[in-house]
Amino acid sequence: MASVLSRFSPAxxxxxxxxxAAATPAQLGAWEAISTGQHALVVAPTGSGxxxxxxLWAIDRLATTPPSEDPRKRTRVLYISPxxxxxxxxxxxxxxxxxxxxxxARRLGLAAPEVTVGVRSGDTSTxxxxxxxxxxxxxxxxxxxxxxxxxxxxxxxxxxxxxxIIIDEVHAVAATKRGAHxxxxxERLDELLDKPAQRIGLSATVRPxxxxxxxxxxxxxVTIVAPPAxxxxxxxxxxxxDDMTELGTAPMREGSSAAAPERTGSIWPHVEEGIVDLILDxxxxxxxxxxxxxxxxxxxxxxxxxxxxLELGAEAISGLRRDASAEAPRVSGGAAMxxxxxxxxxxxxLLARAHHGSVSKEQxxxxxxxxxxxxxxxxxxTSSLELGIDMGAVxxxxxxxxx
Numbered sequence: 001m002a003s004v005l006s007r008f009s010p011a012x013x014x015x016x017x018x019x020x021a022a023a024t025p026a027q028l029g030a031w032e033a034i035s036t037g038q039h040a041l042v043v044a045p046t047g048s049g050x051x052x053x054x055x056l057w058a059i060d061r062l063a064t065t066p067p068s069e070d071p072r073k074r075t076r077v078l079y080i081s082p083x084x085x086x087x088x089x090x091x092x093x094x095x096x097x098x099x100x101x102x103x104x105a106r107r108l109g110l111a112a113p114e115v116t117v118g119v120r121s122g123d124t125s126t127x128x129x130x131x132x133x134x135x136x137x138x139x140x141x142x143x144x145x146x147x148x149x150x151x152x153x154x155x156x157x158x159x160x161x162x163x164x165i166i167i168d169e170v171h172a173v174a175a176t177k178r179g180a181h182x183x184x185x186x187e188r189l190d191e192l193l194d195k196p197a198q199r200i201g202l203s204a205t206v207r208p209x210x211x212x213x214x215x216x217x218x219x220x221x222v223t224i225v226a227p228p229a230x231x232x233x234x235x236x237x238x239x240x241x242d243d244m245t246e247l248g249t250a251p252m253r254e255g256s257s258a259a260a261p262e263r264t265g266s267i268w269p270h271v272e273e274g275i276v277d278l279i280l281d282x283x284x285x286x287x288x289x290x291x292x293x294x295x296x297x298x299x300x301x302x303x304x305x306x307x308x309x310l311e312l313g314a315e316a317i318s319g320l321r322r323d324a325s326a327e328a329p330r331v332s333g334g335a336a337m338x339x340x341x342x343x344x345x346x347x348x349x350l351l352a353r354a355h356h357g358s359v360s361k362e363q364x365x366x367x368x369x370x371x372x373x374x375x376x377x378x379x380x381x382t383s384s385l386e387l388g389i390d391m392g393a394v395x396x397x398x399x400x401x402x403x
Contacts, residue, residue, distance in 0.1 A: 004032060015101050030057075044227060051166075074158070077165075079140070080182070147185050151189060165189075186218070279377055294400065
């Protein structure tokens with residue numbers, strides 16, 4: 001570890017050693033490969049620190065080498081995410097190393113240039129896009145589609161100084177038309193540069209490694225970093241009713257009758273009640289659904305069931321005493337909760353919120369922060385949210401219907 005960290009500047013090295021007990025195998029392998037300047041594919045489980053590894057080397061270069069005098073070459077690091085939400089999450093998580101390295105450099109009496117970060121995606125307003133074009137950031141976070149739009153407009157002039165390209169969740173695009181489109185954009189970008197940019201691909205799960213590396217690097221060689229990671233499985237097959245041929249009505253649990261009206265022949269009341277039980281048995285839960293409609297409907301039902309249990313005065317809800325239920329988040333203001341299809345009534349208890357593409361950018365950010373901080377117990381999401389996003393300590397993930 002010491003030999004690898006010695007390749008960083010004193011400020012970056014001291015900040016990392018003070019912030020973390022040790023580097024992970026994925027980080028050590030990534031720095032070994034990235035520091036040589038070659039393309040690298042880093043494959044490691046979520047939580048192994050691979051995103052920080054790629055950014056920390058880039059931040060170190062930004063902090064120790066002066067920017068070009070040409071304003072068109074200000075942007076030197078390009079982070080490409082297949083998900084808009086992941087891009088916002090990365091921007092948020094970059095603050096700690098940026099501030100940490102800068103403050104450490106000042107404490108050591110070293111030069112500490114301000115490193116700026118910008119985001120351009122489908123959520124970026126026209127005004128903000130113009131601002132990014134006038135004053136390009138040092139690090140630009142974007143999506144494959146937004147990169148394409150930049151390359152086909154005058155905004156491509158702001159990419160002339162790109163030195164490092166980080167492609168996150170590369171497995172999500174490698175075998176798709178979207179990935180083929182991105183590969184063309186990367187080659188077009190290289191044509192604009194004085195020399196091809198270093199490409200760093202990040203993925204938690206991807207196979208075959210050689211083929212994905214070929215996709216990442218094109219005709220250039222790619223170093224594969226894939227430290228061994230043991231996987232353990234704890235698998236349970238759970239059926240919400242005793243007899244699938246006799247669905248009957250929703251289970252008549254204590255405090256749940258008002259939340260589960262009779263719906264003979266449907267398994268959904270049983271599923272909904274069971275999901276509420278699971279949510280209340282954990283601190284934080286993400287429920288994945290296949291469509292926005294299902295996410296909205298399920299969110300509404302979970303909140304209805306939870307509210308009815310509280311109103312009927314259940315003595316304990318998964319360890320939470322009745323007096324603690326008064327602290328449950330509730331909607332106020334005399335209007336239905338936005339983003340829940342009007343299913344959440346005024347003053348109704350809030351157990352879950354829906355997260356999908358039709359929810360505004362601002363609301364998605366609030367929902368993500370609320371789950372991460374523990375304010376919200378559950379998020380019901382579509383593919384707008386995935387576990388590549390840093391959501392803090394998520395206790396339980398539930399997939400409703402087949403993925």
